[in-house]
Amino acid sequence: MELRERILRLALENAVEHGGKALLDPVLRRVAGEFPDLRQRLRELVPLVEEILSEINLLSPEEQRKRLEELGGRAAREKRERRKGLPDLPNVEKYERVVTRFAPNPNGPLHLGHVRAALLSYEYARMYGGKFILRFEDTNPANAKEEMYGMIKEDLEWLGIRWDEEFYQSDRLELYYRMAERLLEEGKAYVCSCRAEEFREKRDRGLPCPCRELPPQEQLERWREMKEGGYGEEGAVLRLKTDLKHPNPA
Ligand SMILES: [Zn+2]
Numbered sequence: 001m002e003l004r005e006r007i008l009r010l011a012l013e014n015a016v017e018h019g020g021k022a023l024l025d026p027v028l029r030r031v032a033g034e035f036p037d038l039r040q041r042l043r044e045l046v047p048l049v050e051e052i053l054s055e056i057n058l059l060s061p062e063e064q065r066k067r068l069e070e071l072g073g074r075a076a077r078e079k080r081e082r083r084k085g086l087p088d089l090p091n092v093e094k095y096e097r098v099v100t101r102f103a104p105n106p107n108g109p110l111h112l113g114h115v116r117a118a119l120l121s122y123e124y125a126r127m128y129g130g131k132f133i134l135r136f137e138d139t140n141p142a143n144a145k146e147e148m149y150g151m152i153k154e155d156l157e158w159l160g161i162r163w164d165e166e167f168y169q170s171d172r173l174e175l176y177y178r179m180a181e182r183l184l185e186e187g188k189a190y191v192c193s194c195r196a197e198e199f200r201e202k203r204d205r206g207l208p209c210p211c212r213e214l215p216p217q218e219q220l221e222r223w224r225e226m227k228e229g230g231y232g233e234e235g236a237v238l239r240l241k242t243d244l245k246h247p248n249p250a
Pocket residue numbers: 191192193194199209210211212
């Protein structure tokens with residue numbers, strides 16, 4: 001692209017972003033930023049830039065926009081709003097209180113992905129004057145590491161995160177069992193003993209597995225057998241009866 005045209009485009013962008021008036025210094029900075037080959041020549045470019053500015057600053061904003069579009073410039077830039085803080089949560093008015101949680105597995109130290117989740121959950125609770133819960137997902141004793149509980153809490157505190165309540169899932173197994181039984185009794189969950197691939201293959205075609213439709217009484221029997229280890233490790237799982245047409249059914 002010709003030199004004049006290159007500068008013209010940047011000057012027009014600057015004008016469109018700043019209410020129709022481009023200024024010498026910002027345009028020169030932009031030239032230096034976008035065209036490294038011109039960096040050494042900025043001083044000698046000043047008369048040309050001034051000439052371009054006097055030309056485009058006479059145009060109406062519509063004309064500036066039009067010419068910028070013809071040159072393939074980024075008129076959209078002016079529309080980009082700078083957002084401060086977090087976006088609102090949807091449907092928040094439908095609930096009495098915003099309650100969020102961070103649920104790390106104490107099998108290792110926090111990584112950046114955890115930190116992001118923890119900060120967002122904490123900040124959203126604060127933004128709405130709600131409650132933030134720390135819950136350790138430690139129902140699998142095989143991979144929980146004793147020293148990680150303290151380390152995770154220390155890291156969260158270091159990040160400035162304070163939690164209102166703290167739970168250990170391993171303390172609450174009886175509660176989870178009771179809830180599981182209730183779901184089975186009400187026909188809202190089932191014990192599935194299919195092989196994982198077989199289950200997945202049916203699910204992906206929107207079909208129920210044979211376990212899903214068994215009556216609650218039988219489900220409860222399977223549940224007891226599962227708890228007693230009758231299916232062996234990972235031989236059966238409790239699944240929630242979600243809509244089979246749901247994009248991610250269980
Ligand atoms: Zn099944």
